[in-house]
Amino acid sequence: MSDVMTPAGSAFEATPARRFTPKPARPAPASTLGLRGWIRQNMFSSAPNALVTLLGLWLVYVFVSAIVSWTLVNAVWEAASRRECLDQVGRGGACWPGVVAWIPNLIYGLYPKDQVWRINLAALVLVAWAIPLWLPRVRSKLAIGLSLVLLFPFFASYMFLGGEKGPVWSALIALGLAAFFWVMATSAAEIATGRSFGRLVVVALGAAGRSDAYRRRLHVAALLVLYVAALAVTASLSLSFVQTRLWGGLFLTVVISGFGIAFSLPAGIVLALGRRSRMPLISLLSTTFIELFRSVPLITILFMFNTMLPLFLPAGVEVNQLVRAIVAVCLFASAYMAEIIRGGLQAIPRGQYEAASAMGLGFWQATGLVIMPQALKIMIPNIVGNFIGLFKDTTLVSIVGLFDLLSMARAVGEDTRWLGLFLEPFFFITMIYFVVCFSMSQYSLNLENRLSAGQRR
Amino acid sequence: MTAPAAATPPPIELIGLNKWFGSFHVLKDIDLRVREGERIVVCGPSGSGKSTLIRCINQLEKNQEGTVRIHGRAYGASARENDAIRRDIGMVFQSFNLFPHLTVLENCTFALTWVKQTPKREAEALAMEFLTRVRIPEQARKFPLQLSGGQQQRVAIARALCVRPRIMLFDEPTSSLDPEMINEVLDTMVELAQSGMTMVVVSHEMGFARKVADRVIFMDQGEIVEEAAPEAFFTAPQFDRTRLFLNQILHG
Ligand SMILES: Nc1ncnc2c1ncn2[C@@H]1O[C@H](COP(=O)(O)OP(=O)(O)OP(=O)(O)O)[C@@H](O)[C@H]1O
Ligand SMILES: [Mg+2]
Numbered sequence: 001m002s003d004v005m006t007p008a009g010s011a012f013e014a015t016p017a018r019r020f021t022p023k024p025a026r027p028a029p030a031s032t033l034g035l036r037g038w039i040r041q042n043m044f045s046s047a048p049n050a051l052v053t054l055l056g057l058w059l060v061y062v063f064v065s066a067i068v069s070w071t072l073v074n075a076v077w078e079a080a081s082r083r084e085c086l087d088q089v090g091r092g093g094a095c096w097p098g099v100v101a102w103i104p105n106l107i108y109g110l111y112p113k114d115q116v117w118r119i120n121l122a123a124l125v126l127v128a129w130a131i132p133l134w135l136p137r138v139r140s141k142l143a144i145g146l147s148l149v150l151l152f153p154f155f156a157s158y159m160f161l162g163g164e165k166g167p168v169w170s171a172l173i174a175l176g177l178a179a180f181f182w183v184m185a186t187s188a189a190e191i192a193t194g195r196s197f198g199r200l201v202v203v204a205l206g207a208a209g210r211s212d213a214y215r216r217r218l219h220v221a222a223l224l225v226l227y228v229a230a231l232a233v234t235a236s237l238s239l240s241f242v243q244t245r246l247w248g249g250l251f252l253t254v255v256i257s258g259f260g261i262a263f264s265l266p267a268g269i270v271l272a273l274g275r276r277s278r279m280p281l282i283s284l285l286s287t288t289f290i291e292l293f294r295s296v297p298l299i300t301i302l303f304m305f306n307t308m309l310p311l312f313l314p315a316g317v318e319v320n321q322l323v324r325a326i327v328a329v330c331l332f333a334s335a336y337m338a339e340i341i342r343g344g345l346q347a348i349p350r351g352q353y354e355a356a357s358a359m360g361l362g363f364w365q366a367t368g369l370v371i372m373p374q375a376l377k378i379m380i381p382n383i384v385g386n387f388i389g390l391f392k393d394t395t396l397v398s399i400v401g402l403f404d405l406l407s408m409a410r411a412v413g414e415d416t417r418w419l420g421l422f423l424e425p426f427f428f429i430t431m432i433y434f435v436v437c438f439s440m441s442q443y444s445l446n447l448e449n450r451l452s453a454g455q456r457r
Numbered sequence: 458m459t460a461p462a463a464a465t466p467p468p469i470e471l472i473g474l475n476k477w478f479g480s481f482h483v484l485k486d487i488d489l490r491v492r493e494g495e496r497i498v499v500c501g502p503s504g505s506g507k508s509t510l511i512r513c514i515n516q517l518e519k520n521q522e523g524t525v526r527i528h529g530r531a532y533g534a535s536a537r538e539n540d541a542i543r544r545d546i547g548m549v550f551q552s553f554n555l556f557p558h559l560t561v562l563e564n565c566t567f568a569l570t571w572v573k574q575t576p577k578r579e580a581e582a583l584a585m586e587f588l589t590r591v592r593i594p595e596q597a598r599k600f601p602l603q604l605s606g607g608q609q610q611r612v613a614i615a616r617a618l619c620v621r622p623r624i625m626l627f628d629e630p631t632s633s634l635d636p637e638m639i640n641e642v643l644d645t646m647v648e649l650a651q652s653g654m655t656m657v658v659v660s661h662e663m664g665f666a667r668k669v670a671d672r673v674i675f676m677d678q679g680e681i682v683e684e685a686a687p688e689a690f691f692t693a694p695q696f697d698r699t700r701l702f703l704n705q706i707l708h709g
Contacts, residue, residue, distance in 0.1 A: 354517050355554035359568040359620065360544035362536065369571060374558050 070094055071427070081417045098418035099428050106408050106429065109248015115162075118239060119251055122159040125180060126152060132187035140196055144183050149262045151179040158234075160255070163241030170234050178230035182223065198222060244322040248403030250432060256326055256404070257391040263330040264390070265383070268337025273367065275342055286338070293335035299396050301328045306400040325397045333390050340382045344375030377451050384444035388437045405429050466529030468493055468624050468655045469514055474523035476509060483509045484520065485679040491624075496656045498666040498687075501676035502702060507659045510676065511626050514657065515546045527624070544572060547617030551629040553609045555601035561588070561612050562597040568620045580619075587615040591645050607638025611645055618649075625649065627658040661706055667691065675699045 031037050043053040074093025076085045085095030099106075108116050129148050132138040155176030158165065165173065186197035193200060198219040202208060207218055247255065274286030293301065305328040309319060348371050356366035376383070398407040409425040412418055467490050474487035483506045491497055499507050512518040513525055516532050516539055525532050527542050555564050565584035569575040575583070588594045591611040593604075601609055610630055617625060627646065631639045643665050650656060650669040660666065666673050666687055673690040675683045675698075683690070683699045694700050 349552070349554075351550055351552050351554035352556065355548075355550065355556070358515055358517060358543065358546070358548040359617075360540045360572045361568070362540055365571055369567075370556055374556075377558065 082419060082421050094424050094427070095418075095421060096424060098412055098415075098421040099424050101418070102408075102412045102415070102425065105249060105411070106405065106425070107250045109252055109403050109408060110246040111242060111248070111251065112240075112246070115240065115242055118159045118162070122156045125155065129180060129183055132183060135187065135191065137191045137194070138187050139190055140186050144187070147179040147183060149266075151176045153259070153262070155180065158237075158239070160247065161242060161244070162239030165234075170231070174227060174230040174234040177233060178223075178227040181226045181230060185226070244320055247322065249408045250405045252322075252397075252402060253391070253394050253405045256322075256329055256394045256397060256402075257387075259326045260329045260333045260390045260394070261387050264333035264337040264386070267330070267334035268341050269372065271334060271338035272341040272345060275338065276345060290335045290338050293332050294339065298329070298332050298393055299399055301332050302396060302400050304328075321400065322402060325400055325402055329390070329394065329397075333386070336386055336389075337383070340379055340386055341375060343382070344379035345371060347378055348374050377448075380444055380448050380451070384440055388440050391437060391440075392433065405432065465493070466526065467491060468495075468528055469657070470524075470526040470529075471510075471513070472524045472526070474510075474513060474520050474525065476506075476513065476518065476520045476522075483679050484513070487523070487681060489674075489681065491655060491657065494653045494655055495671045496650050496669050497658065497672050497674060498670040499657065499659045499674045499676060500661055500663075500666070500702075500706075501682075505676040506679040507676055508628050511628050511657055511659050514624075514626055515543050515548055517548075544620060545622055546624045546626060547620065547622035548626045549610070549613050549617055549628070549630050551633050553601070553606075553613045553633075555609055555613055555616070557600065557602055559600075560597070561593075561599055561601060561604070564601065564612060565597075565616045565619050567616070573620060584615070584619055587618045588612070590618075590648075591615045592641075605638060606634045607641045610634065610638075610642045614642075614645055614649070624655045624657070627656065627660065629659050629661075631660065631662060663691070663707065675702065677702070 032041055044050045070092070071094050074089050076088050076093055076095050077097065079085045079088065079095065079097045082095055082098060085093075085097070104113065104116070108119060111119065126148075129144070129152060132144050133141055133148075138144070153176070154172045158169070158173045158176075182197060189195055189197045189200040195203065201222040202215050202218050205218060207215060271286050271290055274282050275290060277283045277286070302325060305324045306321065309324055313319060352370055352374070353366055356370045361369070394404055395406040397404050403411070406429065409429045410422070412425040413420055413422040415421075469489070469491035471487050471489040474484055474489075475482070476484040487510060499510065501507050509518055513520050514527075516525065527545060530538075530542050532539050532542060555561075556567065559567065562581060562584055565588060566575075566577070566580040569580035569583065570577065585594055585597065588597055591614055593608055593611055593615075596604055596608060596612070601612065604612065614630075630646070631642050634642065639662070643662060646656075646658070646665070647669055658665075658670075670687045672684055673687050674681055675690070675694075675696075677698050683694060683696050685694075690699075691703065694703060
């Protein structure tokens with residue numbers, strides 16, 4: 001069938017053809033292989049190169065040995081006050097007892113000691129909720145992820161805040177709790193039987209063969225049972241009220257950045273799509289919002305929200321200081337996220353949208369199934385970078401009087417017993433920030449590699 | 458060609474089509490009727506409006522004046538109606554436009570799953586059938602970027618065929634391929650033509666046009682200059698512009 005193009009091959013047949021034999025491949029020279037080869041090639045290939053290598057090694061040694069001797073070798077582990085530390089080692093070693101004594105405060109702020117279990121429990125729920133997202137046998141990942149972002153906050157807010165709960169608030173808390181029950185049930189069901197919770201209920205009640213409508217009603221009934229159970233648990237739960245003024249430390253940092261992260265991604269997607277919209281009003285509004293928030297420093301926004309927001313609200317409506325800070329951080333982060341996502345969208349060729357459109361997919365389907373997954377994937381490093389920035393930027397909330405991790409660390413040195421102890425708590429929280437941010441960036445690398453595994457040429 | 462019954466509307470009907478990009482008049486008074494099972498090859502110099510014309514057929518480009526009817530149904534009533542009409546038309550692009558984040562198989566089942574709500578197993582069986590027809594069933598689990606250009610274009614053809622369109626549009630399907638790969642794609646298209654599919658192909662592969670076209674259309678500056686059966690078109694073109702163009706691509 002290859003006469004489609006006019007073949008030119010036959011014209012050559014007058015002269016006999018020479019035979020082409022490809023050369024066999026040879027192994028690479030031994031001196032470039034293995035660890036030794038690598039070291040020789042990359043670190044000692046020439047005299048200047050060797051010199052730089054040695055200088056570098058020496059610098060690393062000096063730096064690391066200084067840190068190790070201060071943090072570990074010369075450090076004091078037992079003392080009742082900073083005075084005792086100074087008497088033992090002077091300034092040559094770290095005085096850790098001060099930090100250890102303050103660890104509860106560094107982590108939970110001024111949250112009442114006997115109530116700290118509530119934070120821990122919520123953290124545990126968060127982890128249990130998120131784990132199924134990484135289990136290969138669990139298939140309802142989208143629902144689990146969405147419920148985590150949308151419904152966990154209700155449950156967590158009550159755990160943290162406690163206090164009176166009216167009917168509406170109770171219903172919302174129960175919704176969060178029911179979602180958690182469902183996530184646990186469906187993950188267990190999918191791991192054990194490969195069927196989702198709803199299907200399993202239908203099968204267990206022997207209704208597998210019944211009509212679609214009947215099965216759907218059973219499914220809804222099962223979900224209702226979960227919700228009623230959650231309502232009962234919520235009603236029996238009565239937690240004491242803990243003002244947000246007492247929230248602090250790592251806990252507060254995680255709450256603020258958690259809200260910022262969970263809110264900024266969807267909001268950024270909406271804003272980015274809005275900015276690219278063909279409808280002028282929507283595009284104008286999105287652009288204005290994005291540019292406004294991007295051209296003002298976060299500190300200013302925090303100040304504005306803290307002092308000016310009450311002016312715009314009707315008299316008597318009091319907005320909690322923490323809420324103000326969270327709203328400011330969320331809006332700020334969304335504006336940045338929107339620009340990152342718009343960058344990703346711009347990198348996707350028009351042809352992708354056209355191909356989807358030519359298949360009969362509408363705008364939202366094409367965007368959600370073809371464009372957005374690709375745009376988000378190429379933007380993973382930037383998105384996670386933004387999350388990391390956000391996590392660190394929350395230190396600015398100390399400006400408006402909230403006691404985040406950094407402010408708590410500063411408070412250690414103002415404690416009369418540990419007066420002047422600044423370096424050690426800062427070192428400690430530096431490690432916390434480093435561990436959190438480094439894990440995020442490593443996870444992003446890992447995700448990137450996994451997602452693009454099949455796609456390299 | 459058996460003439461279709463007068464009652465059934467033609468698959469494609471363009472009436473008085475005019476299109477502008479800004480103030481630039483790209484398509485001028487285009488009238489074209491394509492019969493059931495007819496194969497049309499469109500050629501013409503770069504910028505003459507071939508792509509725009511073929512993209513008006515599935516409304517990737519909207520025309521400002523004139524009517525486009527597919528199987529008697531005109532576009533424009535609503536976005537939903539437009540999407541419905543479009544589902545009868547498959548399109549293959551010069552740059553393949555496969556979805557790089559999905560495997561070959563997922564590319565093929567994509568429209569079945571999301572547009573036609575076909576159950577997964579059925580969709581995959583159908584996709585494998587078409588991948589077999591374009592002779593790359595063994596590549597089903599790979600990602601598009603792991604395939605050669607010719608293979609990618611054949612996947613694109615299979616993907617378009619999966620939803621069982623009644624019309625296929627090709628916009629220069631071989632012009633971004635290395636010479637060795639052009640034939641494998643053209644062979645696939647020839648087979649498709651022989652199966653009786655209604656096809657509109659923008660192409661400069663004159664061998665292909667000779668072999669399968671029922672009509673060749675020559676465009677310049679947004680107009681259909683000349684249209685004729687391939688034999689007449691290649692041996693006795695009427696217009697000087699057509700002769701010049703043919704001289705350039707056949708002997709240039
Ligand atoms: N989206 C657009 N906006 C503005 N002008 C456009 C657009 N698309 C195409 N054009 C212009 O319209 C004219 C026709 O374009 P078209 O792509 O239809 O030509 P073509 O015949 O397919 O050319 P080629 O052989 O290069 O693909 C060209 O002059 C092109 O520059
Ligand atoms: Mg073109």
